[in-house]
Amino acid sequence: MAQDPTSGAFTGLKSPEPSLPASWYFDEAQYQQELNAIWYRNWVYLGRASSWPDNGSFRTYTLGTQPILVVRDSHGALRAYYNTCRHRGALLCSEPSGTFANKSITCPYHAWSYRLSGELARIPSSGREHYIDMEHTALYPIALTEWRGFVYANLSHVKGAVANHFNGNAQTLQHWPLEDLIVGHRTKKILRCNWKIFWENYNECLHCPSVHPALSQLVPIYKRGIMEERDDPNWATHTATTEPLYKGGLRAGAATWSVDGQSLGHEFAELTSEERRIGYHYMTSLPSHYLVAHVDHVRSTRLLPLGPETTELEIEWLFPRATLADPAVDIANVWAFSEQVMTEDAAVCELNQAGLHARVHHAGMLMPEEYDVFRLHAWLKAELSRP
Ligand code: FES
Ligand SMILES: [Fe+2]
Known part of the structure; x- marks a missing residue:
């Protein structure tokens, strides 16, 4: 050798x-x-947990070609999603950071709206709901973890301690x-x-x-x-x-x-x-x-x-x-x-x-x-x- x-x-x-x-x-x-x-x-660092001060606070990121949205939900938990709408894939949020009003995320294209916890809440075209399984149409989730105040996302959905990724x-x-x-x-x-x-x-x-x-x-x-x-x-x-x-x-x-x-x-x-x-x-x-x-x-x-x-x-x-x-x-x-x-x-x-x-x-x-x-x-x- x-x-x-x-x-x-x-x-x-x-x-x-x-x-x-x-x-x-x-x-x-x-x-x-x-x-x-x-x-x-791999786990990728996004920001300090304090960067989402309130329920409804959000930040968006671009990782390579992938749009990411991280929001603090109505229970105070951080959640990450692909920043894309389930309807026809429009970018849900174009601002780098801010706060979602009314505890919901509304697509700027045809106004589908989602709860901060990702579930589809409302489709404005009335009478169309029966075409869609609302229950199972949620924002695409991304794995998220917090290590000592630092928030990391992982697009592979591999679960595991982020500490493992600090090269020991x-x-x-x-x-x-x-x-x-x-x-x-x-x-x-x-x-x-x-x-x-x-x-x-x-x-x-x-x-x-x-x-x-x-x-x-x-x-x-x-x-x-x-x-x-x-x-x-x-x-x-x-x-x-x-x-x-x-x-x-x-x-x-x-x-x-x-x-x-x-x-x-x-x-x-x-x-x-x-x-x-x-x-x-x-x-x-x-x-x-x-x-x-x-x-x-x-x-x-x-x-x-x-x-x-x-x-x-x-x-x-x-x-x-x-x-x-x-x-x-x-x-x-x-x-x-x-x-x-x-x-x-x-x-x-x-x-x-x-x-x-x-x-x-x-x-x-x-x-x-x-x-x-x-x-x-x-x-x-x-x-x-x-x-
Ligand atoms: S693409 Fe979002 S509502 Fe149509
Ligand atoms: Fe240097």
């Missing part, structure tokens, strides 16, 4: 590996295959009170790149020294183009030092990811000293979501593919209630920093996408530091071959 190129104490790749075929980033058929095999079979690291953030946090700031961006480009960039820091100067000051090991101590083949020669440049973690004197490195205060009380020292903790749920947790806030990033070369990004900055209520706190210190990092990442993702169209470029190659990109590709191939 070939040696696993990610094995051993040195984390980097031990052998040259090709990147994915260039056409996988823009080919329409490949995109459709990935939608079917990955996006329509759902416990990583057990000391953060995720369910109690409030969205204090939100940004949406449309990226002109394939969704995999975003994840590849997320999975390596080779670009950090040139693309993220401020972040590389804050997290000194990023200056070296690596993420962890053992990403350096000579890591064993630095075992005596505790320097963040070699060990990872924030620069001396910094407490969080913010413009000045200072914490907003109201820090999470249950964190261990090690969690505080490191200062940033990632949790990834492919294909749609990752969290980064700091001592004073948590950042949530969601991806939704909109086309082979178009990806929607939504970032939410989550804070304790006390932080948002404190007039002395300026949360922009936190969000402006990571928004800048995200803007830098978005620019290189789009550059990457644009260059992939060169007719002579069939596939690239991975450097040793890109071991997590290799793992991402392995995950992708396994998903594509899943029966």
Whole structure:
């Protein structure tokens, strides 16, 4: 059996590996295959449960080619449906968010109306009801689950704990009170790149020294183009030092990811000293979501593919209630920093996408530091071959 190129104490790749075929980033058929095999079979993050504050609150989404409607029903339960009418398939709701009046969802085309719980309630063409089995004509349901305040949908109707989809690291953030946090700031961006480009960039820091100067000051090991101590083949020669440049973690004197490195205060009380020292903790749920947790806030990033070369990004900055209520706190210190990092990442993702169209470029190659990109590709191939 070939040696696993990610094995051993040195984390980097031990052998040259090709990147994915260039056409996988823009080919329409490949995109459709990935939608079917990955996006329509895994749990996909939509939003915080608090984004549906009242009974009747709704939000709509587009996942690939699929229109989704999520509503809080009359009993306070969240429900997801395909955003399509059972009559002749019109889009039921075109607004991104809002509240349904009168506890009903009415199609704007011929006014069929549905209860928030999905049942068909009324057909205006009188006397026609006997043509239709009203009882069994409901909105098409989509599986929904909530994990610590985060709401996920699954178009495959596979039931199961969403925690299983955090790559086994759902416990990583057990000391953060995720369910109690409030969205204090939100940004949406449309990226002109394939969704995999975003994840590849997320999975390596080779670009950090040139693309993220401020972040590389804050997290000194990023200056070296690596993420962890053992990403350096000579890591064993630095075992005596505790320097963040070699060990990872924030620069001396910094407490969080913010413009000045200072914490907003109201820090999470249950964190261990090690969690505080490191200062940033990632949790990834492919294909749609990752969290980064700091001592004073948590950042949530969601991806939704909109086309082979178009990806929607939504970032939410989550804070304790006390932080948002404190007039002395300026949360922009936190969000402006990571928004800048995200803007830098978005620019290189789009550059990457644009260059992939060169007719002579069939596939690239991975450097040793890109071991997590290799793992991402392995995950992708396994998903594509899943029966
Ligand atoms: S398509 Fe909705 S009522 Fe006709
Ligand atoms: Fe980056």
